[in-house]
Amino acid sequence: MKMKKFTGTRSYFLLCIAMLGLGTTAFGQVKKTNASTIIYKNPTAPVDARVKDLLKRMTLEEKVGQLCTLLGWEMYDKKGDSVGVSETFKAVMAKRHIGSFWATLRADPWTKKTLVTGLSPKQAAMATNAMQKYMMENTRLGIPLLLAEECPHGHMAIGTTVFSTSIGQASTWDPALIQEMAGAIAKEARVQGAHIGYGPVLDLVREPRWSRLEETYGEDPYLISQMGIAMVKGFQGTGIGSGSNVISTLKHFTAYGSPEGGHNGGIALTGLRDLYSSYLPPFQAAIKAGALSIMASYNSIDGVPCSSNSFLLKDVLVKQWGFRGFSVSDLGGIPGVRSTHKVAATMEEAAALAINAGLDADLGGEAYGEALIKAFNNKKVTMATIDTAVAHVLRLKFTMGLFEHPYVDPAVAEKTVATAANAALSKRVATASIVLMKNENGLLPLKKTIKNLAVIGPNADNIYNQLGDYTAPQPAEKIVTVLEGIKAKVSPDTKVTYVKGCAIRDTAHANISEAVAAAQQADAVVIVLGGSSARDFETTFQSTGAAEVKASEVAVSDMESGEGYDRVSLDLMGLQSNLLQSIAATGKPVILVLIEGRPLNINWAAQHIPAIVNAWYPGQEGGHAVADVLFGDYNPAGRLPVSIPKSVGQLPVYYNYKSAARHDYVEMDAKPLYSFGHGLSYSTFEYKDLQSNVQATGSNLKVTVSFKLKNTSTVAGDEVAQLYLRDDASSVVTAVKQLKKFQRVHLAAGEEKTITFELFADDLRLLNTAMKWVVEPGTFSLMVGASSEDIRLNGKFEVKQEIVCKY
Template identity: 35%
Template structure:
């Protein structure tokens, strides 16, 4: 049994250990803001405090059966004046106009102002790739595509614009970013992550958080970020959403925890908890993770909110509580501050009872309420509960759209380009076909206008599908369209083949329809047979096939890739993804995306790039590490040459910084952007080392013949790993650097014994 399992098991019923603690309030009252919050709490009733910890969905205070969304004034009055609800979330139905959002938020905050203490409601929304529930907003590529840009500045800019447009929708709290590690290719939420690499996830995550929050979340242009889903949500053993994960403590700390640690350092104000369970322990019940690690080690002092109904699920799904009331006791004592209930008031009723019974201490309630009220003050909600509509002239502007276009252009990844078939000449006759060719759902994915993104074709009707973007680029006369197949069924194959024979080139668009969470669960990572069959039939025509993949996870398409002349990965590149793809196909933009995931060759060969040496195979093993495309892979229409790798010292010592530099030259004929990826391998260690790990990246633009020097600074802490005692250590030894096709070695030399250099993350 691992240390993680042992401790989580001991802490399952966190109330036991918590009740033994001193009943004094844990929150220090050093700052003027803390004192203001404590003064407010001192005048609150128990019911008012528990109300602040209660979050309900908008449906609870809305009319049922109305053709368009309307608030129910009686339900709203009950929520605020009887239950003192502190937070409301979500959207009822589909995306709203800014005007309707204004009416909703004004009504909610006006009702809050009638309550005794006039505490404003904090409204939350999943604005995870732009303001997904506001009509006319700027939708960016999903996080997996943003990761493919390897451009920290783009992540920051996307966060900044999203925050502006979220505040323009009068909402101050954004349930983003997803900081889960996208390790399991089957998982239906992998497209919401920044990919499989811990360094990319933590770096891009911190950048977008800084964009969301700015220097002051209380100004009218920034929001409170919510890092999610803490912790280990993205590695279910089955690949299905919200199913059990098995993650040893050492492994958890090595790969899954760093992104959250970095987010705390970046100042993230709130956190959402993993809905699943790890080693049999639901995270919502784990004092070890929610208090000992999150508060004790990471020093996070913001709001920890549950995910959808997850306290109730401790009873109905996980079966670690024998009743809903016991579930509330376990979760709050473990460290939950706010319950996304979300449909009724059982959490409120049970928590009031539990405090009266002494099963949840008042100091724990005060602690949670302090965190909630402090964020409300920091957001400026007490002074400005509703924004001014005139303060947001850039909402949905061309300036913001241009940033989304740039992100999509830098994300799209060229994986294959035999004989330089791309870029295409604009005079060629093109057949566009396949199930993802003419729908915005396959560009926007889930969380777009609705939870499942199933109305993107309606709300993004003014945007261009892949087909429409190609028609716009080269003219309708040069473009023919045939569906060829739906996502899992062949349709008009004969007509499609006839059209292919009359064309010069075939743009075959395969992939997935929009989905998220459990709706996106699959039993087979292979693309449906119909799509592969369509590719096979089109290849028989002898015309070059440009395979375009619009998908949220790496579906197995090896047979189709073997038949293509070129393969392009668009991920879920957002509202501007069609135009960005057309720009790349026809050479107006040089592709620069790199895979932020390993693209598997076979359905059961799902190994991440930072594999162990045992997974590499050997000369007698044909089943070792052999992905279709490796993490970090991506082609360009130009070429880049690496050289002159330089280290300022052959040895790295304690307290020193190793400066690593490399010259990168554009050796081709076109201007292009290059993501420079620094991999470092430790050759020998007390824990089996990863084959290689990304320790730095930078993106540069080079004109033909131009050379730039890219530098990285590495400290001993950057080379650390988690040992078998769950401690972060850097062990002396030889390390190998890889930059492009260049390698170099150095030694880490320490005068200290290993034991003296250990310490918690």
């Protein structure tokens, strides 16, 4: 049959599309055609049937391609305002049939994507659309991509909202607020074409010298669990096919946050019981909440790398927890089985070890390529094993509706990302996270009418030092520093004098004398010190993205925290201590504000500085948040999610240590400077009338704990009521106290509320000598208070019979 030629007209294009049965609608649904009779293309067919049908049609090379997640930022070309796929992308697809990309929209010094060379939200949507269009129209089977992005405290892309880092999020002790934040992050990422958000980081951290503490929720498994649940629910919403939600990838599985010597990716020293009791519960809780992806960590446990650990990836994750999502390595994690851990002699062996252990996908794609194909051909890996892994990936692509809706709308991305509402939410998270650690003689809040105020320090007016690691480039006008926040807060008649004083690390360029002169002329001084995770273009990076730290750096950046920046001490670096002591010597009232990614040594400050505020890395609205607290427009209620040590010689110093002979040292006591859960308020609170009631029927157990909480001040405020538990006598050694419940409660001046917590068998259980989860009969001590050390109420209750718990 001859076709009339309509060259150059839209009619000809549409006619061709209609005859080929390949029509698509703009920004979304692939049109239903007679191709829908093919099961995997039929949106009404069950997901498992679609997966099975597609697997039958795939070659070995296409299957292996689905298991590879390559670095994505070289896969697009930007020319002016237009964006399309790069030649690199086309070559990769022709050769490797890749199914996923990571960090396509990422911008930072490592990727060399700047505010100029990177993508705006609208351009990002155009880039991901171009990639998906190529997959749908230029590949044999038309399998859409899964695009993963870093999303720990905002989508790590240009133009998105920057929130407080995770350690600050945990300091809110407000899971509902964090779930709201996670929902906003997910939507900003999804409308640009992302499908997976890396986060939350559920590493339990007992080693503050480790560089990545800022990415965690601290030292307590229960608090981490609650924050993790909130993030998963915020990311994934009521369904990943909503168009506004992303798949949550839990990091890092497991025992990654307490490495020997503080070395990032180092050996984890933990026994099986402690692994189950301390490190695994946050992951189990997040998976129970619906998390659909999980990332294996770089470290080894008891001689077995987590990237090839079948006990973790099969026995625990799948058999015990019923996980039905997909697992992925960390970047270069599978090659590390060979190069770092040396338990494989070749890449082929490393690939076989990992996939046979149950690790589905390879982030970086170095191992699950030719090496995996070679392993299959040499009968080290079966097709059934490969099919299982591929099915885990495809199932989520179908569930997310990507075969029918592969595209996003650039116009929606442009108006949805970085809204005023999300900026306001960033401020809410930041203010809720701020911890008032000391407030001697009620120095805070300051009066807005103060006549002369000195603002001093390296972190007072540095936007990147305020934002933390995993942050994209930012226009200066978007970020509110502490100096800017203070200037916006005080009276127009207030004179604000700013002097940097010194850098975070550099000792060659300082103006301490000028800072002292400014302090001498002031009525009060706000000094902003701490650390930095701000990367720069002079830093060199490992293939994993971790920074290369050189002991003999000539040009010294501020960066002393963030991935790859492990510390040997926790002292304030550079001349910061000199600056602080010089300012204090003026005799003026001094408020220390800490902007930092890990607990730093503030022993001298705790003795000599009347007011100390910890803001961690508070995000883009951090300056407004800090100012709100300093001047009393926000009553602080943040609580520490990690203990602050007096010395690295005390480490580990976490509060919930196992019952043991922990005694003082020759030089100092064994207690932390500030304990887990600590935080002050401008209000005062009274706890009273603790009551408990035990109800036990068969295998069911419920302990109801109640008490009265009253705001005894004239200032409305939040209190974080915390309930700790101790098993008084047990068959195995348990913690001296363990957080079991908490609630952030707002009380008006003089207001009183009854707070009720319910404990169940899972809250009281232990792993006995037979490695069975049980609640043993006996007494339990109740401790209720304002921190792990500030216990206001004590009580006991008794469980009279053993209860066997389901795992």
